Amino acid sequence: MPRAVCPRCERPASVCLCRSLPAAPVDTRSELLILQHPAEAAHAKNTAVLLRLGLARCRVLRGERFDPAAWAGPRQSVLLYPGPGPAVALPPPVAACRLILLDGSWRQSRRLLAAHPGLAALPRLALPADRGGRYALRWAHRPGQLSTLEAGLLGLEQLGEDAGILCPYGRHSTHLSRPAWRGPAGAGLAPAERRPAGIPARRVLT
Template identity: 30%
Template sequence: MDGDNEFNDSNTRRRICTACERPSTVCLCDSIPPEPLSTTTQIVILQHPHEQRHRLATVPVLNKCLRNCQTIIGRRLRRGDSVLLDSLHDAASEQNTNRSPRVAFLFPGTDPTLSVEINDWKSSVVDSDVNEFFLIAFDGTWKHAKEMVSASFPFLSTFATQVCLTYDVRVDGATKFGSDLTLRKEPFGGCMSTMEAVARCLRILEPKGLEIESRLVDVIRSMVKIQASFLKPTNRRPKLLRKSKDDEKKINSRSFCT
């Protein structure tokens, strides 16, 4: 990316960068790698149609950063959606095996399905010659992602293993006020943006995973920093503040009486 990018948009009043395709006020050209990063891992992302229109979506940026990344817009994966996925499905069928040791789809384990931590999954690959993996991810709200996984499971379960990163449903998710990598409130601990989740997986799957993860995380951090500059400072509502003072008076009164 260079500093001479043009900005135009014939449909809206906002000026759009023709390079990163983001509004000029949130242009990421200084952070996105000049050339897409090459990976041995091939990535397929199913993006919910609603997420496609979300201004904080990270998948369009991820596609600018990675060479071997393709996005499918829809609510489920099935035969005919992707030549790559169809070939993986057919290969598993021809070998009379339920799953390929190289293909995984990323989603936390929820009833009735269970997921394998991605480190454990990679370690379980017996064939030392396997150095090319296929990672499938889902992009949408937590509710939409669960629906997409459930709808796609009959197809994916025939050739892919469900994997996850470390998570904890008992812990509150990060917020945009408490993390320099969070653009939206996450539902529970371990949840993150699609771009960050892919970055964490590539650290494990790629020979130069640490370097790739670092480059992608730097872009996310820039996105969050730019977005934070538009956030208005939050103040406690007067009614809540008044209630807190009343509670404090009651506590002091009780202390005095005792």
Template identity: 35%
Template sequence: MRQYCNRCSYPQKTCVCKHVTKVTLPIEVVIIQHPKEAAHAKNTARLIGLSTAQARIVNAADTEQMAQLKACLQPYASILLYPNDGSEALEAVEKQTRARLQQLFVIDGSWKQAYGIVKQHTWLQSIPAYHFLHAPSTRYRIRHTDIEQGLSTLEASAYAMHCLYGIDTGPFIRLQAAMQDNWLGPSHHQRKTVK
């Protein structure tokens, strides 16, 4: 029987605990996770939770948790990382907006899954949406995507915190790298190229 680490929940052979550096964030990062992502051993959302106490993961299929999020929503103190026709560049967020923020919502899933979550939970559309204008190249190499500028959930969350508050993305990126270095899955899961 495979033994799992009690802290990081990865198998003990691929434990990442020694690579965790705790980061304090000025706002809460709420990751709304598609239920299929929760089952993926390669998902990066749980790495965010290991890195900071200011992050939480909500299962998009959990109607009670989603209802609680909706009930506590303060649209003018929240932003949604979700590129769409009306979204604005996160890199250009004004100082006044940053000062009033309390929550960053990030959707964890494929583009199709994220679209479905926003359509299903229409209240998310009341939150100002933002996209990246100058996203860094991904360093996430163990999941496939056809999106050239596609970042992992961890990379997107870390870069958002960097854009908003100058938070160092290093602890997050190093933890993701350690998880990938420990990955024991099949080689065909690796991306062909990573810039």
């Protein structure tokens, strides 16, 4: 018999996260665009859905080919992905920015960039090397590996968003339960519990 899955947070009903999401989506100045590989969408610990539900200006597009119009327009698009050159330095204000995340393995991300030269040519934003994973949804197998959830939130912080939008997931137990979202007002919920599953070393943002 298939297990029940919450239609909103896409988690098994036994670990539904809806009660721990913000009462209303957190409004940020920057937009977050997640380009998600189809294989990642079905992953049991896909965290992009938490960004989509918790942030007012977040879109998730799934596929292997995308219309470049998705990252065109009046906002300055910035790609959160390591590049050969120095990371972009963006002056404030950040209100017109669009932060783009690639949700998939390194191989999938490289193929995505190869198929979309315009995307690969965008200015790139890099996270500080000392900002390791600190949320409890997944374990990293290598220093600096982050989930899509934490990469997106830390990227927004780099663009000048208030650090209060970050979700301080606790690491107290072995089962995932309630993550803590903090909006601009600083209201928090109970911390999440940790589960033992880890990210494969080949994955980057999941």
